[in-house]
Amino acid sequence: MRIKYLCVSKGKVVEIPVSKIKNSKMIKTELSGETVLMMEMIYETENRKPFKIGKIHFDKVTFNQDGIYDIQATSTKYFQIKLEYAFSDIHNTIESKSLPIPIAPCIPTEEEIQAIKIYIDRKYPFLLINSPRVIENSISKSKEIHKDEIKKFKESHRNKAMGKLDEL
Structure with missing residues (x-):
C-alpha cells in the first residue's frame, strides 16, 4: 500500500509527493496562502505502478504564506473527536457522557x-479502471458515518439531559 496527496485549487490538481512531507509538514510553494481540497489516496501497486485505490479521504486544508501545511497542528482536534466516537461504540459511553459535535465530512x-x-x-490510468x-463510494461512506455520528451525538445529549432530570 502506498499513499498520494492530491490538492485541487481553482480547478487545477497539484500532487504533493510523500518526499515533500517533513516533520508533519507538507510543502508546496505554489499553494501558498490558499485553502484547497486535499484528497488522501491509499492505493495498491502492481509491478511498482499504481494499480487499485483502497481508500480515499477528503479534507479542506490551508497552506500558510510559505506554502506549508502543518498536518499535526490541524489534525489533533479532528482525531480527538473521531476517537471519542470510536470509543463510545466500544465502551458504550453514550449513556454516561455527552459527545462533542461531530465534524462534518x-x-x-x-x-x-x-x-x-x-x-x-x-x-495513473489503471487506478480508475480498477x-x-x-x-x-468514499463520499457516500463519509456521509453515512456522519449521519451515524449525529445520531450518537443527539442520543448522548438526550441521555445526559434525562440523567439531570432524574437528579431533580
Whole structure:
C-alpha cells in the first residue's frame, strides 16, 4: 500500500509527493496562502505502478504564506473527536457522557471530482479502471458515518439531559 496527496485549487490538481512531507509538514510553494481540497489516496501497486485505490479521504486544508501545511497542528482536534466516537461504540459511553459535535465530512464539488478524475486518468490510468466508483463510494461512506455520528451525538445529549432530570 502506498499513499498520494492530491490538492485541487481553482480547478487545477497539484500532487504533493510523500518526499515533500517533513516533520508533519507538507510543502508546496505554489499553494501558498490558499485553502484547497486535499484528497488522501491509499492505493495498491502492481509491478511498482499504481494499480487499485483502497481508500480515499477528503479534507479542506490551508497552506500558510510559505506554502506549508502543518498536518499535526490541524489534525489533533479532528482525531480527538473521531476517537471519542470510536470509543463510545466500544465502551458504550453514550449513556454516561455527552459527545462533542461531530465534524462534518468534506464533500468535494462536482468540478473538483471531475478535475481529480481527469488528473488520475491521465497520470495513473489503471487506478480508475480498477476502482471506477471509489470516489463516489468514499463520499457516500463519509456521509453515512456522519449521519451515524449525529445520531450518537443527539442520543448522548438526550441521555445526559434525562440523567439531570432524574437528579431533580
